[in-house]
Amino acid sequence: MAERVGRDSQARVLREHGLLRRANIAGVLFALAFLLVAEACVRLFDLSDSVAAPADTAGALFEGISDGSLAGEVETTLVTYVQGLALAAVIGVLLGIAIGSSRTVESASSVVIEFLRPIPAVALIPLAIFWFGLGTPMLRFLVAYAAVWPILVHTVYGVRGVDRVLHDVAATSGVTGAARITRVSVPAALPSIATGIRISAALALAVCVTGEYFVGTEGIGHYMQDHAAAYRLPELYAAAALTGLLGLAIDVALRSAERRVLFWAGEERVRPR
Amino acid sequence: MSTRAPLTRFRGVLLGALVFVAALAIWEAWARSAESFYFPPVSEIGREALDVWPSADFLTAVGASVKRLAAGYAIGATAGVSIGLAMGSSRRVRSTLGPTTEFLRALPVIAVVPIAISLLDDGDTMRIAVIAFGVFFPVLVATVAGVCGVPPEIRDTAALFHLGKVERTIRVYLPAALPTIFAGLRTALSIGLVLVVIAEFTGTGDGLGVYIWTQRFLFDVQAMYAGILFLGLLGYVLNGLLLVLERRVLAWHYGAIGEPVH
Numbered sequence: 368m369a370e371r372v373g374r375d376s377q378a379r380v381l382r383e384h385g386l387l388r389r390a391n392i393a394g395v396l397f398a399l400a401f402l403l404v405a406e407a408c409v410r411l412f413d414l415s416d417s418v419a420a421p422a423d424t425a426g427a428l429f430e431g432i433s434d435g436s437l438a439g440e441v442e443t444t445l446v447t448y449v450q451g452l453a454l455a456a457v458i459g460v461l462l463g464i465a466i467g468s469s470r471t472v473e474s475a476s477s478v479v480i481e482f483l484r485p486i487p488a489v490a491l492i493p494l495a496i497f498w499f500g501l502g503t504p505m506l507r508f509l510v511a512y513a514a515v516w517p518i519l520v521h522t523v524y525g526v527r528g529v530d531r532v533l534h535d536v537a538a539t540s541g542v543t544g545a546a547r548i549t550r551v552s553v554p555a556a557l558p559s560i561a562t563g564i565r566i567s568a569a570l571a572l573a574v575c576v577t578g579e580y581f582v583g584t585e586g587i588g589h590y591m592q593d594h595a596a597a598y599r600l601p602e603l604y605a606a607a608a609l610t611g612l613l614g615l616a617i618d619v620a621l622r623s624a625e626r627r628v629l630f631w632a633g634e635e636r637v638r639p640r
Numbered sequence: 641m642s643t644r645a646p647l648t649r650f651r652g653v654l655l656g657a658l659v660f661v662a663a664l665a666i667w668e669a670w671a672r673s674a675e676s677f678y679f680p681p682v683s684e685i686g687r688e689a690l691d692v693w694p695s696a697d698f699l700t701a702v703g704a705s706v707k708r709l710a711a712g713y714a715i716g717a718t719a720g721v722s723i724g725l726a727m728g729s730s731r732r733v734r735s736t737l738g739p740t741t742e743f744l745r746a747l748p749v750i751a752v753v754p755i756a757i758s759l760l761d762d763g764d765t766m767r768i769a770v771i772a773f774g775v776f777f778p779v780l781v782a783t784v785a786g787v788c789g790v791p792p793e794i795r796d797t798a799a800l801f802h803l804g805k806v807e808r809t810i811r812v813y814l815p816a817a818l819p820t821i822f823a824g825l826r827t828a829l830s831i832g833l834v835l836v837v838i839a840e841f842t843g844t845g846d847g848l849g850v851y852i853w854t855q856r857f858l859f860d861v862q863a864m865y866a867g868i869l870f871l872g873l874l875g876y877v878l879n880g881l882l883l884v885l886e887r888r889v890l891a892w893h894y895g896a897i898g899e900p901v902h
Binding site: 391 | 651652653655657658660663678735736737739740742746747749750752753757834841856865868869872873875876879
């Protein structure tokens with residue numbers, strides 16, 4: 368029974384995500400037609416100098432994964448990415464709780480945050496090279512910097528948006544002081560925090576790959592840069608497609624984890640269709 | 641927020657400003673004592689910024705970037721709203737294009753840059769295309785969500801008046817979806833600004849991104865800080881302008897729900 372419920376919710380996640388919208392035949396056919404037309408155009412008009420044919424891309428993708436060259440880069444990227452994202456989550460959630468539960472902390476930090484937040488992480492790449500050198504610490508910093516803002520903002524909203532009644536109930540039950548934050552604010556803010564982390568997860572992957580592209584010595588981004596410079600288009604397209612698939616997989620995984628962990632929050636969070 | 645008394649709010653702003661100034665002062669003191677090449681004192685960065693920002697070279701670079709951003713943003717946003725309207729108002733279009741857009745949306749734009757270079761060469765067309773690509777998806781998603789979220793009463797009313805498909809879409813769904821679309825437009829703006837920089841980091845030519853990237857090789861750290869600061873400022877100003885436009889265009893909406901919802 369429990370297994371069936373799990374499978375159902377998984378199917379719902381996939382369906383809502385638009386991949387398997389009730390065995391979406393038209394959608395799959397359109398994607399296939401798109402690929403076929405692209406393939407035909409590349410072959411008929413001899414465009415392989417500027418576009419990689421889908422078949423060649425698939426070949427390069429398969430080869431890159433089976434001989435481990437691309438798979439190894441994926442692993443490197445994922446490690447850096449997870450480290451940066453974890454750092455951002457810790458900082459963002461702690462800071463967000465502090466800001467969300469105290470007007471004084473909110474006011475005090477407001478100008479500094481509003482000053483830093485609009486600066487795009489990618490624009491910091493040249494400075495970050497000076498600060499951290501060309502290695503992984505610099506990428507970790509970039510990922511964390513980019514990812515911290517959505518998590519912070521969603522944590523603040525989540526903590527601040529806690530129903531007053533919950534606090535009143537807690538107070539009458541003798542929950543006061545720090546326990547009020549850990550036992551009322553944080554659990555109530557969890558759905559919002561999860562949304563923030565999901566947004567950051569997508570953003571952070573892009574920033575990580577971008578950082579690798581410009582300065583990395585390894586990782587998917589570096590792989591792309593390498594093959595772009597050598598004009599090996601199928602490999603470039605394969606890496607790009609793989610990054611896209613990776614992003615989709617991470618999103619689906621986070622959504623399903625969210626549903627499993629935060630199942631109690633489901634009622635309020637049913638999305639309009 | 642709005643229920644707070646003006647005096648306490650003023651105090652809050654004052655406190656925020658004080659902390660900001662204190663942070664700058666600590667940086668200044670630390671940078672002076674440490675004499676790190678990579679962390680110049682704030683006062684020097686400020687002086688450099690005031691020096692660089694009004695210079696003709698810098699302004700030309702900013703102008704080139706803003707022009708690219710405007711072109712890419714206009715193309716991407718128009719395409720996003722149009723296709724979003726089509727996808728939002730027809731289930732068939734939505735499910736047909738769904739998987740393809742979902743996959744393209746997941747591509748990190750940096751992956752698109754080298755692809756665009758191989759397709760369009762390294763120039764303005766490539767950069768505008770990259771910006772348009774990145775701007776397109778947030779606008780598309782917001783438009784689809786906005787149209788799908790149109791309340792059934794409004795749909796039924798439109799049906800009752802026998803409005804045709806096109807008329808219904810443009811005169812009913814589009815206005816009803818506008819608040820959501822504007823949220824997408826704002827996300828798209830900050831993404832667009834990032835893409836200008838990314839597209840300009842690669843390759844040659846003029847622009848704010850090229851300016852910042854060049855300073856790296858000249859080891860002019862102050863100028864780099866000045867460039868990045870300006871970028872942040874530009875994002876802040878553009879976002880402000882978009883908000884003003886939004887309040888104007890959506891005055892009826894805010895009138896209906898009470899107050900701006902940010």
